[in-house]
Every structure is written in structure tokens, then in C-alpha cells.
Amino acid sequence: MSQPSARRSAVYLLDQILGEGRLLSELTPSLDRLTPPDRARAQRLATDTLRGLERADRLLGKHLRKNPALHVRNVLRLATVELALGGDAHGVVNEAVNIVAGHKRHNRLKGLVNAVLRKMTDEAPAKWDSLRIPRLPKWLRGPLVQAYSAEIVAAIEAAHYAGASLDITAKADPNMAQQVLNGMLLPTGSIRLSGAPQVSALPGFESGDWWVQDAAAALPARILAAQPGERVLDICAAPGGKTLQLAATGADVTALDISDQRLARVRENLSRTRLEAKVVVEDALEHQGHYDAILLDAPCSATGTIRRHPDLPHAKDGSEFASLIDLQARMLKHAVTLLKPGGRLVFCTCSLLPDEGECQVEEALAHDNRLIVDRDALSIPGVDPQWQSDEGGLRLRPDYWPDLGGMDGFYIACLRRR
Numbered sequence: 139m140s141q142p143s144a145r146r147s148a149v150y151l152l153d154q155i156l157g158e159g160r161l162l163s164e165l166t167p168s169l170d171r172l173t174p175p176d177r178a179r180a181q182r183l184a185t186d187t188l189r190g191l192e193r194a195d196r197l198l199g200k201h202l203r204k205n206p207a208l209h210v211r212n213v214l215r216l217a218t219v220e221l222a223l224g225g226d227a228h229g230v231v232n233e234a235v236n237i238v239a240g241h242k243r244h245n246r247l248k249g250l251v252n253a254v255l256r257k258m259t260d261e262a263p264a265k266w267d268s269l270r271i272p273r274l275p276k277w278l279r280g281p282l283v284q285a286y287s288a289e290i291v292a293a294i295e296a297a298h299y300a301g302a303s304l305d306i307t308a309k310a311d312p313n314m315a316q317q318v319l320n321g322m323l324l325p326t327g328s329i330r331l332s333g334a335p336q337v338s339a340l341p342g343f344e345s346g347d348w349w350v351q352d353a354a355a356a357l358p359a360r361i362l363a364a365q366p367g368e369r370v371l372d373i374c375a376a377p378g379g380k381t382l383q384l385a386a387t388g389a390d391v392t393a394l395d396i397s398d399q400r401l402a403r404v405r406e407n408l409s410r411t412r413l414e415a416k417v418v419v420e421d422a423l424e425h426q427g428h429y430d431a432i433l434l435d436a437p438c439s440a441t442g443t444i445r446r447h448p449d450l451p452h453a454k455d456g457s458e459f460a461s462l463i464d465l466q467a468r469m470l471k472h473a474v475t476l477l478k479p480g481g482r483l484v485f486c487t488c489s490l491l492p493d494e495g496e497c498q499v500e501e502a503l504a505h506d507n508r509l510i511v512d513r514d515a516l517s518i519p520g521v522d523p524q525w526q527s528d529e530g531g532l533r534l535r536p537d538y539w540p541d542l543g544g545m546d547g548f549y550i551a552c553l554r555r556r
């Protein structure tokens with residue numbers, strides 16, 4: 139059996155994502171045999187390749203008369219991206235040839251791999267930046283162009299290609315955490331770190347002074363503005379970034395999720411940050427109770443998180459949209475029944491699709507005359523009033539804050555029950 143290496147493992151990840159439609163997050167256990175630095179490197183190589191896939195294919199296409207099998211193509215793509223991004227040519231080409239040579243079914247193609255990659259050694263770094271920014275696949279690009287415009291989608295694609303920094307939410311004073319971590323304090327109070335630091339080695343991790351959370355993902359809990367002693371329900375809570383924010387306000391928080399396995403992360407996070415919440419394993423549609431405030435972070439296409447998860451557009455095909463949209467509508471309808479009169483509910487999804495955001499809130503308002511939308515709740519520091527959408531929610535896009543490094547795509551709205 140071949141020794142695992144970061145590159146070999148990265149090719150395995152690409153084979154699974156591009157061939158089997160699996161997500162990188164499901165595949166991380168397959169990296170357990172690697173050392174922690176190699177594990178991080180394998181993931182970085184795979185995500186870099188997925189971001190640059192269209193460019194790599196364009197360069198390789200000129201030198202391949204026939205498309206080789208997916209595994210060989212993935213070896214070529216990975217090596218091309220590494221070469222384009224300044225990888226050591228000798229090491230990159232040698233290992234690519236060895237990976238193919240060690241494969242029973244494909245080893246007759248090692249000469250081809252060697253010849254093509256020798257050409258890529260000069261060509262990839264020279265031509266890379268002149269190639270267009272990789273586009274989203276049609277199943278996603280189409281609806282997004284319809285919802286926004288071709289120009290906005292191109293800006294979103296540029297943000298996807300640039301990737302994302304590490305954002306932090308502080309448990310208490312963000313200024314203090316910003317100084318300790320030496321990061322950039324964002325207008326909404328999150329802290330942005332450059333590079334790819336090892337999270338668990340950063341000051342304040344062990345003592346639970348902060349947690350990792352994209353700046354956009356930190357806004358729903360800020361908009362809900364839970365108060366000390368309020369009964370607050372966090373629906374679809376795992377892995378718990380928003381639960382921690384809610385618990386840090388001193389509210390009486392119940393964190394609910396259908397997945398006990400994912401709730402283990404919530405329990406770990408609560409224990410590390412020394413915060414308290416009641417953790418409940420239950421289907422949100424079955425839950426009963428009465429709450430002052432509810433945060434519903436509904437399961438969605440996650441198309442707002444492609445900056446961090448470039449595997450998503452390659453592993454998925456949009457066939458799950460309809461069932462997700464239906465589940466979100468049912469969850470929102472049920473969540474309203476759990477609100478005390480006068481209570482408020484923040485509905486959010488990390489999706490770019492209006493069907494999973496604006497349309498859900500429009501529908502809820504049209505069908506339940508007890509509900510009103512609370513636009514004032516969106517007036518929090520750093521939130522641009524221009525991000526508000528017609529029905530009274532907040533539309534966040536990856537191309538916002540271009541000079542600060544972007545944000546995840548999100549939809550957030552605050553509803554009140556009369």
C-alpha cells in the first residue's frame with residue numbers, strides 16, 4: 139500500500155469530491171493517518187485545486203488529445219495548480235508521476251503525465267493570471283444571475299476565488315481580543331486574522347475567550363440581541379457559533395439540533411468557553427415550548443459559504459434545493475408557534491438564493507398576519523443600510539467589503555409576533 143502523503147491524499151479528496159459528489163467535510167476522517175501539518179496541507183492543496191480547476195483544465199486541455207481517467211486528470215490538475223502558484227517544479231512533477239506510476243490501472247500514462255507537466259512547469263505560472271476568474275457551474279450560476287446580475291455574479295466569483303480569512307467572535311470585549319490576537323477589527327465587531335494560523339495554538343483559545351465564526355455568520359445573533367434572563371431558543375444550533383453568542387448575553391438559552399453527533403461540538407464549545415446552554419437533541423418540527431426570542435438558522439444549500447468550501451459547487455448539483463426550501467418553510471412556520479406574543483424570531487440561512495431567504499420571509503408575512511418584519515433590528519454597528527432587501531431583511535454577499543476581504547453570503551430577517 140502506498141505511503142500517505144499530503145499530495146496523494148489531496149488527489150484522493152479530489153477523486154471523491156469530483157467523482158463521487160462527496161463534501162470535503164465528510165472526507166476529513168480519511169486524512170487521519172497524516173500528521174497534522176500534512177493534513178492541513180492536503181486540504182489546502184485540494185481546495186486550491188478546486189478554486190483553480192477551470193484554469194487548470196483550460197491549460198491542460200491544449201496538451202491532451204483525449205481526456206484521461208478522472209484520477210489521472212486530478213493528478214494533472216493538482217500539479218498544474220501547484221506549479222501555477224509557485225510550487226517547486228521538481229518535487230511537484232516527480233510526485234505526480236510517482237502517484238500515477240503506482241496505480242495499477244493508470245501506470246501506462248506516467249510518460250504522458252511527465253510530458254504534460256514538463257510543459258506546465260513554465261506555462262502554468264506564466265499564463266495563470268491572464269486566465270478568467272473561474273465561474274460557478276451552470277446549475278448555480280443561472281439562478282444567481284437571475285437573482286442579481288451577471289456583473290454581480292462575476293464579483294461573487296472573484297470573492298470565491300480569493301478565499302476567506304479566519305474570523306473570530308470574542309466572548310467579551312472585541313477590542314481586547316483584537317489586541318491579543320493582533321488581528322483587524324471589522325466594522326461589525328468580528329476580528330479578522332490573516333494567513334492560516336493554527337487555531338488551537340492562538341492565545342485565548344484554551345481559555346475560551348473567542349471562537350471561529352465568519353463575520354456574516356456572527357450577525358444573526360447580534361440582530362436577535364438576546365437580553366439577560368430571556369428564554370431563547372436556538373434552532374438548528376450545531377456546531378454552535380450562534381449558541382455561544384446567545385449564551386454570552388446571559389440569556390437562558392436552549393440549543394436544539396436533530397443531530398446528536400453535531401451537538402457534541404456544541405457541548406465541547408460550551409465547555410471550552412465556560413458558557414451555559416441547555417442542549418436538546420430533537421427534530422425542530424416536533425419541539426414544543428414558549429420563548430421570548432428564537433434564532434432559526436435553517437438547513438440550506440450553503441451557497442453563501444463557497445469562499446470557505448470550494449468543494450460545494452463541484453460536489454453538488456442543485457437537486458436538493460426543492461426539499462431544503464420546503465423544510466425551511468415548515469421550520470419557519472413551526473418556529474412562529476413557539477414564540478410568546480410580542481416575541482421575536484431571527485430567520486437566517488447561509489445561502490445566496492433568494493428562494494432560501496427573501497422569498498421565505500415574504501411568504502411567512504403573507505400567510506401569517508400575526509407577523510411583522512422588524513427593520514429597526516437591523517440597525518447595528520457596521521451593517522450598511524443598503525444591504526437591506528425590499529421585504530425588510532438583510533442580504534449579505536461575498537463581494538461586500540471587497541477591501542476588507544469579503545464576507546460569507548447570508549440572509550437574515552427579524553420577525554415579531556404581535
Ligand SMILES: C[S@@+](CC[C@H](N)C(=O)[O-])C[C@H]1O[C@@H](n2cnc3c(N)ncnc32)[C@H](O)[C@@H]1O
Nearest residue numbers: 374375376377378379380395396397421422435
Ligand atoms: C446551518 S447548520 C447550523 C449552524 C449553527 N446554527 C451554527 O451557528 O453553528 C444547520 C443545522 O440544522 C440541523 N438540522 C437539520 N434538520 C433539522 C431538523 N429537522 N431539526 C433540527 N435540526 C436540524 C443540522 O443538523 C445542522 O446542524
